[in-house]
Amino acid sequence: GAVVSQHPSRVICKSGTSVKIECRSLDFQATTMFWYRQFPKQSLMLMATSNEGSKATYEQGVEKDKFLINHASLTLSTLTVTSAHPEDSSFYICSASVSRWRAEAFFGQGTRLTVV
């Protein structure tokens, strides 16, 4: 299957600072990438859809000024958690679709964010 790489896998930051998470499609071009958040023992919640060359589409209830998404190229999308607070601590996962068929997505390894 297609490979999606996410970095870093773990990050600890101080409250009030910003953290950037990268999501790369290694062996294919992804016009669309997705960002999810997963709380312990829960399923994935879609946060936003990242479109190459245009603004991201955020799900209802997700603060776009807090979770900045940039999809500058066909192989890279970034999620920046700005002014992080302890309640932002979570497991963040990105995914990308190989083809126009967005449903068949491949996921990155995830990033465990801990805000102290």
Add this chain to the structure above:
Amino acid sequence: TQLLEQSPQFLSIQEGENLTVYCNSSSVFSSLQWYRQEPGEGPVLLVTVVTGGEVKKLKRLTFQFGDARKDSSLHITAAQPGDTGLYLCAGAEGSQGNLIFGKGTKLSVKP
């Protein structure tokens, strides 16, 4: 809003036993995916089913899509400890739609 109900939520069995996980919805999906996720990692795609009534096999795993494309099942034969993980089903709203995830089934296979 389409919802996917997954059952059971937790399943603990002995090595060698068979099991079935169900994914149900009142809505029709254009396709349905099954993923397996291990702690601290992203989900790994196992299979995609598209056609109503479709059955796909992946070694000891058998996936079925309901005739009406509203439900799906995952059957594991002779489970092994390596099958332990969180199994997630996800349905797609159309070919360009986002994935909607079920809450997952946490499977534990004991040696």
